[in-house]
Amino acid sequence: MLGRDMTNLLGARGEDFTPVTRADLDITDLAAVTELVGAVNPDVVVNCAAWTAVDAAEDHEEAASAVNYQGAANVAAACAKAGALLIHPSTDYVFDGHASTPYAEDAPTAPAGAYGRTKLAGEQAVRGALPDASYIVRTAWLYGAHGKNFVKTMLRLAGNGTSPGVVADQHGQPTWTADVAAQIMALIDRSAPPGIYHATSAGQTTWFGFAEEIFRLYHSSVPEEQIQDQEQKGDSERVLVSPRPITTADYPTPAKRPAYSVLAHDAWHAAGITPIGDWKEALTRAFPALLTK
Numbered sequence: 001m002l003g004r005d006m007t008n009l010l011g012a013r014g015e016d017f018t019p020v021t022r023a024d025l026d027i028t029d030l031a032a033v034t035e036l037v038g039a040v041n042p043d044v045v046v047n048c049a050a051w052t053a054v055d056a057a058e059d060h061e062e063a064a065s066a067v068n069y070q071g072a073a074n075v076a077a078a079c080a081k082a083g084a085l086l087i088h089p090s091t092d093y094v095f096d097g098h099a100s101t102p103y104a105e106d107a108p109t110a111p112a113g114a115y116g117r118t119k120l121a122g123e124q125a126v127r128g129a130l131p132d133a134s135y136i137v138r139t140a141w142l143y144g145a146h147g148k149n150f151v152k153t154m155l156r157l158a159g160n161g162t163s164p165g166v167v168a169d170q171h172g173q174p175t176w177t178a179d180v181a182a183q184i185m186a187l188i189d190r191s192a193p194p195g196i197y198h199a200t201s202a203g204q205t206t207w208f209g210f211a212e213e214i215f216r217l218y219h220s221s222v223p224e225e226q227i228q229d230q231e232q233k234g235d236s237e238r239v240l241v242s243p244r245p246i247t248t249a250d251y252p253t254p255a256k257r258p259a260y261s262v263l264a265h266d267a268w269h270a271a272g273i274t275p276i277g278d279w280k281e282a283l284t285r286a287f288p289a290l291l292t293k
């Protein structure tokens with residue numbers, strides 16, 4: 001999801017870049033990573049590869065770790081050898097979610113589950129190998145035009161006329177992958193100081209609040225005639241359904257979700273870079289691309 005938006009942005013800017021899919025390179029293979037990075041000899045590597053199946057990681061921590069820790073370490077080692085900068089996306093799941101004010105970039109980490117542990121180990125490997133030439137870009141609640149995500153699921157349900165129960169007691173910052181890609185470019189453009197950056201939207205909401213906004217935008221995007229047609233067919237519920245609030249306890253998952261996943265954005269300000277704007281405004285900008293995919 002992020003990799004596709006990153007390559008779209010690089011393409012739109014006319015940058016010289018080498019997109020690499022999983023079929024081209026398995027990042028758990030150190031020799032292959034070293035060979036490819038050595039051959040391309042890039043100035044910058046953006047490692048969008050990760051094990052992102054949060055629930056599956058609980059039962060397959062070793063496999064998740066092979067990608068999120070060992071794979072990250074491999075990419076970092078290859079960058080160190082080639083003299084490349086490394087940009088390494090990470091996650092809000094490195095925090096335990098017990099806070100009530102936004103997590104600073106240097107707030108103590110304490111992952112509550114396997115995915116967060118493997119991503120934190122990846123962060124540490126990257127920073128250990130490239131203390132002066134790496135950026136950890138933590139993001140959260142991602143959605144985008146490419147790949148499965150919450151917005152697409154909600155759009156499918158809105159289109160089906162289904163009224164989903166959505167968790168209303170977890171707080172976070174819905175974030176568009178295209179905005180994360182733009183922040184990554186800004187780090188490179190501005191030669192920002194290496195370190196940890198939080199690439200999430202401003203503001204905060206719950207999954208339920210996020211779903212409500214998606215349904216609202218969906219309803220306002222459906223042409224008036226289509227609503228009238230459906231109403232004439234006695235079908236008005238199909239268009240006008242809304243999500244229902246539920247609790248985390250109502251929706252048990254194998255991996256524990258942080259109750260509070262709001263990240264602070266001070267490092268951007270310190271680097272003279274504007275952080276991502278408000279989550280609702282970002283969703284509105286992203287919406288046409290999400291509807292057409």
Ligand SMILES: NC(=O)c1ccc[n+]([C@@H]2O[C@H](COP(=O)([O-])OP(=O)(O)OC[C@H]3O[C@@H](n4cnc5c(N)ncnc54)[C@H](OP(=O)(O)O)[C@@H]3O)[C@@H](O)[C@H]2O)c1
Binds near residue numbers: 051092138141
């Ligand atoms: N999605 C979120 O809500 C979220 C939240 C916080 C942080 N993040 C972080 O943001 C980054 C981007 O996430 P995303 O949602 O864009 O991920 P994504 O859509 O799941 O993409 C991950 C990519 O990594 C590839 N991959 C997996 N194992 C690999 C390996 N061994 N070698 C090479 N490629 C491999 C996957 O290939 P296959 O599809 O073939 O498996 C997939 O193309 C990740 O670092 C993630 O941890 C995501």
